[in-house]
Amino acid sequence: MDAETAKMLAAGLGMGLATLGPAIGIGYLTGRAAEAIARQPEASGDIRTAMIIGAGMTEALALYAFVIAIILLFVA
Amino acid sequence: MAAEDSSKVVEALHELNVQTVVSIPKVGPFDFSITNAVIYLWVSALVVFLFFFIVSRRLRKEPDAMQTFAEILIGFATGHLTGQIGEKGRKYYYLILTIFVFILTTNLIGLVPKPEFLKPYTPTANINVTFGIALVVFFMTQYQGFKRHGFRGYMGSWLLPAGVPKALAAPLNGVFFTVHLVGEFFRPLSLSVRLFGNTIAGHLVILVMLGLILEFSSVVVIIPASLFIVVMTAFEIFVAFIQAYIFSLLSVIYIEGAIYAGH
Numbered sequence: 453m454d455a456e457t458a459k460m461l462a463a464g465l466g467m468g469l470a471t472l473g474p475a476i477g478i479g480y481l482t483g484r485a486a487e488a489i490a491r492q493p494e495a496s497g498d499i500r501t502a503m504i505i506g507a508g509m510t511e512a513l514a515l516y517a518f519v520i521a522i523i524l525l526f527v528a
Numbered sequence: 529m530a531a532e533d534s535s536k537v538v539e540a541l542h543e544l545n546v547q548t549v550v551s552i553p554k555v556g557p558f559d560f561s562i563t564n565a566v567i568y569l570w571v572s573a574l575v576v577f578l579f580f581f582i583v584s585r586r587l588r589k590e591p592d593a594m595q596t597f598a599e600i601l602i603g604f605a606t607g608h609l610t611g612q613i614g615e616k617g618r619k620y621y622y623l624i625l626t627i628f629v630f631i632l633t634t635n636l637i638g639l640v641p642k643p644e645f646l647k648p649y650t651p652t653a654n655i656n657v658t659f660g661i662a663l664v665v666f667f668m669t670q671y672q673g674f675k676r677h678g679f680r681g682y683m684g685s686w687l688l689p690a691g692v693p694k695a696l697a698a699p700l701n702g703v704f705f706t707v708h709l710v711g712e713f714f715r716p717l718s719l720s721v722r723l724f725g726n727t728i729a730g731h732l733v734i735l736v737m738l739g740l741i742l743e744f745s746s747v748v749v750i751i752p753a754s755l756f757i758v759v760m761t762a763f764e765i766f767v768a769f770i771q772a773y774i775f776s777l778l779s780v781i782y783i784e785g786a787i788y789a790g791h
Binding site (some may be wrong): 509 | 608722724770773778781
């Protein structure tokens, strides 16, 4: 395996694996938020804000891997 | 796969390249050339300025569509975003509203299809632009922390609260301080990477699909790919709003944390 192939493999595998954690996290988060809204619809505004903040934080983890993958493919 | 096979897909990605429009000689390591990214930043700044300028010149008792939209934006920034800082946060709504509207405009201008001679580019799909905006928030946060609590007070808010036994506090304070310091410096990084990653990922997906259409010009590919592009573009408009919202909301939360440090 030459260096070019290794870079492409690393970028693809890294991106795919890095999506697993945030996917579970955002799924859990949104499910819990939906439950909370169903239980207490009058608090849906606050719950939605908290959910979006959490989703943004979680999503950033996958995006770090995305940046790494771009660096591997085009810069390294 | 030979290099010329993938050329169509790669060609479609050229929209993400920065192209120099007016070349200015380098000053030391700094390149001040006017690129298409700079031009689109100017365009979005001009759009934001003109929008609020025109609205503020023709205020009426019965607002028209433009004034209503501006009022909604200002109400959103004062109420929902900076409202959570409380009375002390009243004056930061200028900064937060500017960040929100500017990022939103830049994102949306990047989504407008443009012909080749306009050198299409999305400034927020460039990490330098997003990191610049995040640095403004970072310096604002630290300035507020040092101004309101003084050097000792602000640094003290990063340590354990008073009342912890000395023998326990001495080793733990070092750990607390280091963790807090690293966290403080990672904030602009995560802010900028979030906006940059979301914007560029959406554009990449759309451009790769366009490249696929050019590559395999057959009905089997064109119909699902075009449908996917339409859905994806609609989703990108949603993402443009959400990302502008998250960026300004997190900025508010960081500034709030510095204002009320140690509480």
